[in-house]
Amino acid sequence: MHGNDIEGLGLKKRTAELRVDFVNGAVAHRLRFGGGRGQDLAKAMGLRAGKTPMIIDATAGLGRDSFLLASLGAQVTLIERSEKMHALLADGMTRAAAEGGDFRDIINRMTLLKGDAKDLLPELSGEAILIDPMHPPRKNSALVKLDLRQVREIVGTDDDAADLVRVALKYARNRVVLKWPAKADRIEGLEPCTHQIIGKTTRYDVFMTGLGMPKDVSI
């Protein structure tokens, strides 16, 4: 369905080029030269020396954040609701695993699920939940990287991001992390976060939940 829409808009060629590649390019570079657990994303998710939380990436997309977190030793469950993005991701994960070595080990720590995270989160028991919705369009779209523009062409905007955060806050045992453009306004209707990690272009709004156990588990 999406494919036809895209072809109808004359976007077929660019969409066909979008692929998930963990082995070459930006992701592989970040794997070799990234800042380990000192990176903002890792800190926001609660990775530190001696602590590696079980992570749910509720908005898997191109899988880059998940791959980074898995490369740092975390078990990551990825959730993606777009058929097309899910298929691209599954394909990229299969190819990376076939490389063997470190790539296979990292992919083995990643479990990909298809569906809406709002429906799946209550069934999962995540310590730390990452939410990276499609961001509001920038005024200068030339600054948005081509692959992110291609993702937008496939999935549109994630207008239900606030609802997703609210569901995640109910089920995350330790924290929910909302990845958002550094200078963008807060998502309307959300409670204030506990703290922020602010980078050059991206910020992480961290909501500590301190639930310990999932809310629907009685002891």
Ligand SMILES: C[S@@+](CC[C@H](N)C(=O)[O-])C[C@H]1O[C@@H](n2cnc3c(N)ncnc32)[C@H](O)[C@@H]1O
């Ligand atoms: C900005 S991209 C995420 C990029 C990702 N963090 C990465 O590193 O590649 C957002 C993705 O989340 C997906 N998404 C948004 N809301 C979702 C939901 N409620 N459940 C599952 N997937 C969702 C979209 O379909 C889209 O593919």
